[in-house]
Amino acid sequence: MVVIQKNQFERYVKQYGGLVITICFSFTRNYFDAEDIAQQTFLTAYKKLNRFDGKNFKAWITKIAVNKCKDHIRSSSRKAEKLTCEDYIYIEDLKNSPEENMLANYSIRKIYELCNKLNEPYKTVAVNYFCRDIKLSDMARNTGENLKTLQTRLYRSKKLLKILWEEELI
Template identity: 30%
Template sequence: MLADDFEGRHFSSKDTILIYLMNEYGTMVKRLAFSYVKDTSLAEDIAQEVFIAAYKNLDAFKGESSYKTWIYRIAINRSKDMVKSKAFQMVSLSTIINPFKKSSTSTEVEVIRRENSNKVLECILSLPIKYREIIYLFYYEELKIHEIHQITQINTETIKSRLRRGKQLLKNKLSAEDLQI
């Protein structure tokens, strides 16, 4: 696979592919891991583990899926492993998923928007993992139902059901917070 075109690009070595994967999907992997572990430093650790695993398994990659879905699958598995581990401790929310987003609005509007964003994110992160995972992939990563199916191996009807149920739970939590979005 190394000598072949890779998603429209030609790479000559595993190192080159790894650099591309890290540049292309590094931020996404950290955000996805954060949605599971709710801690920035743990998410960064998971991201490192994901790319180490990807590097070690590049020769075994058969191209049956895109590198993007392959990386997502590794990230989800590593994140779930971390959540299940005895060393894992829940840490209170201290950052938002995308802290580097720029805005051209006034400071007051931006403060209110960030406060609402934090409340929404806290509500999402408080959902059971089976709903949180689907909501995160659908809304934050903007994946389609069939892409989520490829990544999670969950039946598409189950994904749709969890998306509906997750949105309802989120709506109830946000109503309880008196937050209008």
């Protein structure tokens, strides 16, 4: 048995690292898996250096890499379930993107700002209706005001908000 020094093993890792990753990638077709298996290959080689006969490190490390790849391919944790088209509806992501969330929050804040610029009684109706999602019928019941009066105030507040919105754009 030949004893390999630590610095010699480091040179082998640098020399054959690309080869081992290439071998692993040819088996897995996944770069991240190939990197993991290459790392496992060199770790195993380091632990088993006492078994190396000292003749051909390249052949020895290649054999370890191939065996690690075969083990990976056979492993049950690697097996993926095949999904049918119907299965995808159960995993569909219905969440908004960060950009959509940011725009929605911006719009809500902007509407609230514009509603607060209105004078009473339009301000209260606009804030309750547009920002707090309170229906006019509920406002009428809670405040005791006439529903037709609230509808008129909402109509006028919409007109005023449109003017304020256009002024903001200019």
